[in-house]
Amino acid sequence: MVDAPVISTRGLTKSYGPTLALQSLDLQVDRGEVFGYLGPNGAGKTTTLRLLVGLLRPTSGTAQVLGLDAWSQSVEVHRRVGYLSGEPGLYPRLTGLQHASYLARLRGTRDTAPAQALARRFDLDLGRPAQDLSKGNRQKLALVLALMSRPELLVLDEPTGGLDPLAQQAFYDIVREHTTTGGTVLLSSHVLSEVQRVADRVGVLREGALVAVERLDTLRGRSLHHVRVAFSDSVDAREFLGITGVRDLVVSDHTVACSAPEVAIDAIVKAAARHTVVDFECAEADLEETFLAYYGQEAPGVR
């Protein structure tokens, strides 16, 4: 039997007065997946996440999480979902360990060992009051608190903001381990480069509408290459213009430069080989660039 999706929304819509923040979202996330939810500032990511964890009531449509209605069964949803908000609320005078033991007791246990193990991986001192922690360390503490109960679903709003590269790596490792034991993760970000190391699929939200959902391995298969060929004589641009997938073609003096997906490279090499080639360069673009090429300059990650 195929598992029911961990997240399933239908026509999920949220307006704040006249502002339509989320427009008829249909999204499914399966068990064991890491889903990267991308969008520029104000696109509606936080609104979606708050709807999924039952902190906001939809204007219309439904959100099912772990088979529960996110709004009417929000108590049960909170028990089974780990949520990291974009602005984590910590008690200034409580230490990290006091936060962990408070949350553990709310979940009916006194066991803070999982929190301590996570803190070691993030190199975080749980003995200091939250008010004495740097921004990055507060973020680490908030992550420890969201992850410590090993919830079936993690909903994380911009989780890597403020983390140094070592802490980011620890975070990605923990997320991966979480999914290998059946957990599911939804994480938001405004840049692909932050989620590409860990996401299985990404969705792009723009002005409240989901404009694309793509598997990361599909995107990698379509990854653009930058090609530059130098010839001993001048060449005609038209010989390269007709090759499927070729974009940003620039023919100047004795050189041809373009971007092209991997499948077009063979045709480019064959067209070039009709002339005397004196130099040839071909380098894979980073995924962010490929992504922008397919989803336009208004896609997230322009900076």
Ligand SMILES: Nc1ncnc2c1ncn2[C@@H]1O[C@H](COP(=O)(O)OP(=O)(O)OP(=O)(O)O)[C@@H](O)[C@H]1O
């Ligand atoms: N409580 C609110 N009252 C009125 N408008 C709101 C409220 N919360 C969000 N909005 C508006 O809804 C839209 C979506 O906001 P949201 O915070 O969901 O976007 P986001 O993608 O999370 O942005 P960011 O990356 O900046 O956090 C924005 O136009 C925002 O101004």
